[in-house]
Amino acid sequence: MRLSRFFLPTLKETPSEAQIVSHRLMLRAGMIRQHAAGIYNWLPLGTKVLQNIIEIVRQEQNAAGAQEIIMPTIQSGDLWRESGRYDDYGPEMLRIKDRHERDMLYGPTHEEVVTDIFRNNIKSYRDLPKNLYQIHWKFRDEVRPRFGVMRGREFLMKDAYSFDLDVAKSRHAYNQMFVAYLRTFARMGLKAIPMKADPGPIGGDMSHEFIVLADTGESAVFCDKALLEKPAPQDVNYETDLQSVVDSWTSIYAATDEKHDAAMEGTLGANLVKARGIEVGHIFHFGVKYSEPMGAKVTGPDGNPVTVFMGSYGIGVSRLVAAIIEAGHDENGIIWPEEVAPFKVGVVNLKVGDAACDAACDDLYAKLKKAGKEVIYDDRDERAGVKFADMDLIGIPWQIIVGPKGIAKGMVELKRRVGGAKEELNAEAALIRVLA
RNA sequence: CGGGGCGUAGCUCAGCCUGGUAGAGCGCCAGCUUUGGGAGCUGGAUGCCGGAGGUUCGAAUCCUCUCGCCCCGACCA
Numbered sequence: 001m002r003l004s005r006f007f008l009p010t011l012k013e014t015p016s017e018a019q020i021v022s023h024r025l026m027l028r029a030g031m032i033r034q035h036a037a038g039i040y041n042w043l044p045l046g047t048k049v050l051q052n053i054i055e056i057v058r059q060e061q062n063a064a065g066a067q068e069i070i071m072p073t074i075q076s077g078d079l080w081r082e083s084g085r086y087d088d089y090g091p092e093m094l095r096i097k098d099r100h101e102r103d104m105l106y107g108p109t110h111e112e113v114v115t116d117i118f119r120n121n122i123k124s125y126r127d128l129p130k131n132l133y134q135i136h137w138k139f140r141d142e143v144r145p146r147f148g149v150m151r152g153r154e155f156l157m158k159d160a161y162s163f164d165l166d167v168a169k170s171r172h173a174y175n176q177m178f179v180a181y182l183r184t185f186a187r188m189g190l191k192a193i194p195m196k197a198d199p200g201p202i203g204g205d206m207s208h209e210f211i212v213l214a215d216t217g218e219s220a221v222f223c224d225k226a227l228l229e230k231p232a233p234q235d236v237n238y239e240t241d242l243q244s245v246v247d248s249w250t251s252i253y254a255a256t257d258e259k260h261d262a263a264m265e266g267t268l269g270a271n272l273v274k275a276r277g278i279e280v281g282h283i284f285h286f287g288v289k290y291s292e293p294m295g296a297k298v299t300g301p302d303g304n305p306v307t308v309f310m311g312s313y314g315i316g317v318s319r320l321v322a323a324i325i326e327a328g329h330d331e332n333g334i335i336w337p338e339e340v341a342p343f344k345v346g347v348v349n350l351k352v353g354d355a356a357c358d359a360a361c362d363d364l365y366a367k368l369k370k371a372g373k374e375v376i377y378d379d380r381d382e383r384a385g386v387k388f389a390d391m392d393l394i395g396i397p398w399q400i401i402v403g404p405k406g407i408a409k410g411m412v413e414l415k416r417r418v419g420g421a422k423e424e425l426n427a428e429a430a431l432i433r434v435l436a
Numbered sequence: 437c438g439g440g441g442c443g444u445a446g447c448u449c450a451g452c453c454u455g456g457u458a459g460a461g462c463g464c465c466a467g468c469u470u471u472g473g474g475a476g477c478u479g480g481a482u483g484c485c486g487g488a489g490g491u492u493c494g495a496a497u498c499c500u501c502u503c504g505c506c507c508c509g510a511c512c513a
Contacts, residue, residue, distance in 0.1 A: 012462065012474060013448050017506055037505065091437095092512085109513090143437065143511065157513055209513095282513060316513035350472060385473040392473090403472055413472090 001343070003378040003390075007044050009033075010390055020216055022325035023148030025334050029394045031321075038145025038153030045394060046321065048342035048374075050156065053320050054135055056187050056339060057158050064180035064238050066131040066160050071113045073137055077103030079112045082294050092140050106139040111290045111312060114161040118308070119296040125165050125306065128298060129173055133160030135317060149318045150278070156318040162311045165300065167287065170309035174206065174285045175242040177313040179233050181210050181281050182249070186232035188320065189337025190327055192280060193227050195254045210281035211256070214326035217276035223254035225271040278323045285311040334395030335417050343376040345434050346396035350384045350403035360402050360412065360427055371435050392417065398434045400427075 009030040017034070018024040026032045031046030042050060058068065074096070080086035086103075094106040107113065114132055122130065135158045145153045162173035178194065185192035190212045197209040211221055213228070230252070233245055253264055256277075265272050290296070291308045300306040316323075328335040338344060345368055349361040361377060368375040376396060378387050384403070391399050401413040406424065414430045415422045425433075 009446085011447060015447070016442085016449090019507075034505090138513080140512075144507095144509090146507080151512075155513065159513090279513065314513050319513060383471060383473090383475065385471095385475080388473045390474085401472080405472070 001376050003376055004380045006376065008390075008394070009043070010393060018148065020147045020150065020326070021329055022150060022216075022322035025325055025329060025393070026148055026322065029334060032149060034148075038142060038151070040149055040152060040154075045342050049321055049336070049340055050318065052340045052342070053188065053317055053324075054156075054158075057135065057184055057315055057317060060180045060184040060187070061133050061158065061160060063183075063236075064131075064176045065129075066133045066177075066180075069117075069132050069134050070136060071107070071110050071117075071134055073107055073139075075105050075107045075110075075113055077105055079116055080105065083112050083115075083290055084293060085112070092142065094139050094141050108138055108140045109312075109314075110134070110136075110159055111161065111310075112294070115290045115294045115296050115310070118163055118291075119294060122163070123298060125298045125300050128308070129162065129164045129169060131160055131162040131173055131176070133158060133313070148322060150322040152318065155316060158313075158315040158317050160313040162313070163291075163296070163308045164310075165298070165306060165308065167309055170285060170287070170311060171206075172242070174283060174311050174313075175246045176238050177283050177311070178208065178246050178249075179236055179238070179242050181283065181313075181315070182232040183236070184315070185210060185212065185280065188324055188340055190280075190324065191228055193221065193223055193254050193277070194249055195221070195223075195256055196250070196259070197256075197282065205287060206285040208250075208283050209256070209279050210283075211277035212280050212323045212327060213275045213277050214323060215276055216326045217278040219277055219279070220257040220260075221254070221273075221275045221277040222256075222260040222265055223273050223275070224252045224268055225273050227252050227254055228273060278319070278326060279316070280320050280323050281313075281315045283311065283313040329395075332389070333393035336395040336397060338397050341374075341395065341397050343374045343396055344398060345373050345375045346391045346399045347375060347377045348387050348391060348399055348401045349377070349379055350387065350401065352379055352381045354404050354407075356407045357402050357404055360407055364400055364402070364412075364427055364431065367431055368434070371431075373435065400430050400434065402427075 011028045014024045015027050018027055026046065029045060030043055031049065032040045032042055035041050077086055093108050096104045096106065098104050135156065137154055138157045139154050142151065142153050145151055149155065160177060162170065164170035164173055192210045192212050194208045194210050197207045253268060255261060287309050288307045291310055297305040297307050324337065324340060325334050328337060347361050347364050349357050351357045365375060365377045395417055397417050399415040399417065401415060406412055410426050411424045412427050412430050413422050413424050414433060
């Protein structure tokens with residue numbers, strides 16, 4: 001992409017409404033623009049990042065055996081009366097009437113809809129297990145939306161729902177998601193810590209939150225240092241029993257602000273980490289809470305109907321964009337981990353119109369594109385300072401800087417966004433480094 | 437939902453107290469000079485001063501109502 005044609009409205013100054021760093025940087029980097037309180041437009045740069053995150057989530061969900069579906073954003077109120085939540089949910093649920101005066105709602109979550117899909121289409125225990133997920137927009141009419149997309153009213157969420165014949169199998173489904181989450185967040189360059197959580201209004205007997213560590217996080221977090229050093233599981237076979245893997249995480253001390261245990265922390269001594277965190281995922285095992293009232297049953301091996309056991313598994317996808325920025329930025333702007341970066345490489349032409357610079361940049365740009373790298377080429381007729389500032393602001397991991405001084409010696413400059421290290425080398429060598 | 441704050445140019449904000457008919461910096465457009473970390477000069481465009489009502493000869497400014505946004509608290513991916 002040529003920057004001269006890319007829709008990238010960056011801002012030099014911080015809009016006054018933005019209080020936290022991720023919100024400021026998302027506005028300044030031209031990723032989002034506010035539409036209304038808690039509701040945002042995603043501009044091209046933001047959309048690219050969001051799509052990269054979606055793809056990682058999707059790959060890891062698929063690997064864990066979940067299957068992608070798309071459910072409606074607008075749901076029938078009657079379905080929510082069946083589960084008993086139509087009246088319970090309160091004003092957070094956006095309620096709508098259609099032209100026939102039927103009660104509709106913009107879905108804040110999808111347990112009812114997915115259970116309805118299940119009961120209408122799955123009749124035998126032989127069809128179990130099933131785990132269905134979607135990556136779709138939710139609306140919760142929060143009392144107080146804030147911090148940009150961190151706590152929006154409309155937000156993109158991955159929500160998965162598992163269906164199993166009994167509790168033991170259902171636990172396995174839970175463990176599959178637990179492991180998939182560890183891998184998902186690690187691929188985004190995040191330290192995400194699973195913590196025992198309160199199931200809250202979703203209900204159930206087991207629940208974990210996944211908290212990303214960031215200095216600006218909303219909740220205080222206490223944990224054993226060992227958790228921070230523990231690598232995400234590699235080469236997982238999701239068909240095998242994952243209990244020991246899950247236990248190896250849950251047996252290490254970690255607690256949020258409300259639940260922390262001072263006595264326990266005393267025994268950790270120097271290994272106690274006090275940090276701040278952002279909740280990016282939440283998984284629930286809730287058994288028959290929805291399947292029972294909604295009649296989601298299959299015929300069991302003995303010919304008798306069995307109510308299925310369920311769990312639900314959420315990832316705040318749009319929130320992750322903000323969380324990644326909270327975890328990775330400096331005074332110049334965003335520092336994207338390579339996997340989610342909107343462009344992996346930036347080519348900076350310091351003197352557009354100079355034949356040698358133009359030729360070198362065109363060549364680099366063509367070769368990077370041909371190699372399949374996502375590349376942004378700053379071909380704007382701007383001053384060097386503007387270009388450096390924008391590249392850093394939008395957080396491009398690798399930057400190849402081409403200027404008349406260097407090119408006269410046959411050299412370009414390769415800069416890493418992380419740490420800012422620069423080295424001078426010839427264009428071919430820079431390509432090799434970037435493509436490695 | 438309680439408490440507080442703010443709405444003036446694309447952005448940051450001044451002007452409001454003490455009414456007299458719209459400002460600055462940045463950005464944008466044109467030209468010239470510049471050109472390795474957010475340039476300089478010259479010229480130019482841009483505002484229903486959030487909206488409605490009221491007071492007044494006259495309202496961005498005073499009064500009333502209203503809408504929107506932000507912050508703090510209780511709740512949440």
